[in-house]
Structures are given as structure tokens and as C-alpha cells.
Amino acid sequence: MSGKSLLLKVILLGDGGVGKSSLMNRYVTNKFDSQAFHTIGVEFLNRDLEVDGRLVTLQIWDTAGQERFKSLRTPFYRGADCCLLTFSVDDRQSFENLSSWRKEFILYADVKEPDRFPFVVLGNKVDKSEREISTVDAETWCNENGGYPYLETSAKDDTNVDGAFEEAVRQALAVEEQVEHSVLGRTIDLHSSQSSGSSCC
Numbered sequence: 001m002s003g004k005s006l007l008l009k010v011i012l013l014g015d016g017g018v019g020k021s022s023l024m025n026r027y028v029t030n031k032f033d034s035q036a037f038h039t040i041g042v043e044f045l046n047r048d049l050e051v052d053g054r055l056v057t058l059q060i061w062d063t064a065g066q067e068r069f070k071s072l073r074t075p076f077y078r079g080a081d082c083c084l085l086t087f088s089v090d091d092r093q094s095f096e097n098l099s100s101w102r103k104e105f106i107l108y109a110d111v112k113e114p115d116r117f118p119f120v121v122l123g124n125k126v127d128k129s130e131r132e133i134s135t136v137d138a139e140t141w142c143n144e145n146g147g148y149p150y151l152e153t154s155a156k157d158d159t160n161v162d163g164a165f166e167e168a169v170r171q172a173l174a175v176e177e178q179v180e181h182s183v184l185g186r187t188i189d190l191h192s193s194q195s196s197g198s199s200c201c
């Protein structure tokens with residue numbers, strides 16, 4: 001295990017009421033509030049974890065999903081390492097809005113290569129018996145819109161909540177490793193061009 005902890009910023013986006021704050025609170029404090037208030041602006045909490053032998057400090061940014069808070073949440077998108085697009089399986093509209101959430105994130109986070117950015121899709125409230133979105137519907141959307149991982153969660157029952165945040169870390173680490181490799185590649189190129197340069201002197 002590498003000793004140094006890596007700070008990763010993960011952001012939760014999705015319609016008001018889908019359960020973003022509940023997921024964050026379940027994950028960090030292991031509590032669930034059935035009377036949770038709507039978030040105003042953004043809030044964040046940290047949790048340390050180890051994924052595949054790497055020590056990570058996960059900084060989870062929970063945003064207000066209601067449209068009227070758009071200008072309060074968008075300044076916080078920059079620098080995110082992964083974005084959790086969240087909907088509620090008992091709310092079709094929240095699922096249909098996933099594309100606009102992704103668009104808003106790409107615009108305000110100023111993502112240079114949207115096709116390579118790690119999004120993870122969460123279908124929350126799977127404890128509810130009346131579903132409007134099936135697992136297959138959600139998986140199909142994910143496959144057709146960038147091949148994003150899809151996880152079904154319940155903040156209420158604590159179903160798959162750890163798994164959801166761990167997947168976010170894995171996706172962010174995969175990108176991190178690609179960057180490390182390309183930097184390493186460039187370092188090697190630099191050395192080889194230096195050595196060929198020195199041989200001519």
C-alpha cells in the first residue's frame with residue numbers, strides 16, 4: 001500500500017430530492033434522515049478509504065438539485081475527479097434529466113475531454129416498491145451515453161452506498177493513472193532526446 005493519501009474530489013449531481021445528501025450522509029456518518037431538508041448551495045464531507053491498495057481522502061461535494069440554486073452550485077464543479085449522476089428509480093423525470101446534468105457539469109467544470117471524463121450513474125431509492133425506471137432502462141442509457149458504470153443504491157437501507165463511492169474512486173484513479181503514465185512517457189522521451197543531443201557534442 002502506498003503511504004501517501006491522494007485527495008480526490010467527487011461531486012454528486014441530480015434533481016432535487018433524489019437522495020444526494022442522504023447518500024453522502026449515509027456514507028460518511030452512517031445516518032439516514034427520513035425528513036431531510038433540501039440542500040441550499042453546496043456542502044462537502046471527507047472520508048478516508050483504501051481502494052485497491054491506495055490510500056485516498058475522498059472529498060464528497062453534495063450540491064443542491066433544485067433549479068433555483070443553479071448559480072450557487074455551478075462554481076464548485078471545477079477540479080472534480082469524478083461526477084456521480086444521480087436519479088431516483090421511482091422518479092422518471094429525474095432519470096430523463098441525467099443528460100442535462102451531465103451537460104451542466106461539462107460546461108461549468110470546463111472539462112476539456114468530456115468523452116474521457118469519469119461519470120458514474122446512481123439509481124437511488126431501490127428500497128421503494130414502485131419503480132418507474134428498471135435496471136435495464138438505466139443500464140441501456142449508460143451504455144448508449146458513454147459506457148458509464150451503473151449502480152443501484154438505497155441510502156435508507158444502506159444498499160451499495162460504499163460500493164458507489166468506491167466505484168467513483170476507482171474511476172478517478174484510472175484516469176489519474178493514465179495521466180501518470182503519459183507524464184512518465186514524456187519524461188522518458190525527454191531523456192532520450194537529451195542523450196541523443198549530448199552524443200553530437
Ligand SMILES: Nc1nc2c(ncn2[C@@H]2O[C@H](COP(=O)(O)OP(=O)(O)OP(=O)(O)O)[C@@H](O)[C@H]2O)c(=O)[nH]1
Pocket residue numbers: 014015016017018019020021022023033034035036037038039040063064065066124125126127128153154155156157
Ligand atoms: N425510501 C428512500 N428515501 C430516500 C432515500 N434517499 C433519500 N431519501 C429521502 O428522499 C428525500 C430527499 O432526500 P435528499 O437526500 O434530501 O435529496 P437531495 O438529492 O439531497 O435533494 P436536494 O438537496 O434538494 O438536491 C428525503 O426525505 C430522504 O429521506 C432512499 O434511498 N430511499
Ligand SMILES: [Mg+2]
Pocket residue numbers: 020021022037038039062063064065
Ligand atoms: Mg441535498
